Amino acid sequence: MVSKLVQKQGSGFVPKPFTSDSDLVVELAWKEGLSDLPSRGIPLFALIDELASLSQTFHKQTLKPLGYTHSDYAILATLLLNGGSMRPSFFTKMLDNASAATSQTLKKLESQGLLVRESSESDKRSVLVALTEKGKAMARTLCEAEAEQSALLTKELSAQEIKDMRASLRKLVKVLR
DSSP states (O other), rough: OOHEEEEEEETTEEOOOTTTTTHHHHHHHHHHTTTSSSOOTTHHHHHHHHHHHHHHHHHHHGGGGOOOOOOHHHHHHOOOOOOOOHHHHHHHHHHTOHHHHHHHHHHHHTTTSSSEEEEEETTTEEEEEEEEEHHHHHHHHHHHHHHHHHHHHHTOHHHHHHHHEEEEEEHHHHHHH
């Protein structure tokens, strides 16, 4: 049965990329090839890995036509939802970026007139970033695009299914942290 679900490569296996049954492919291959090892969480993480990749694709397809990346969106939306200025180091940590990558993104957004750098009132040595009016408008546009697309993609899920998935994923995030 595994041979129908996986592409054989030598004596191992390679799951078909991004199929709706990748978790089953991995689970069956695992049970066949590594039956002495527990497989309980393996199919779950196969789905999570696939979901992470598909999530990145979702953001790219939603934001690229507007000329923005997921990092751009995350920074602009966070500033909009925060309603104030924030330290650049927050975004480095939030995006799990190198500080140089965050700095480059912030410079790009600043050059587009979407945000400004300002000195912190409490610590003049610290720099904060804040949205301009143009930045607030663009952040709203990007949030609208993400909201529309996520609503469209989740329309087949009931409110209870979404609530249950969120609760399960929250538990997993807590364990992984």
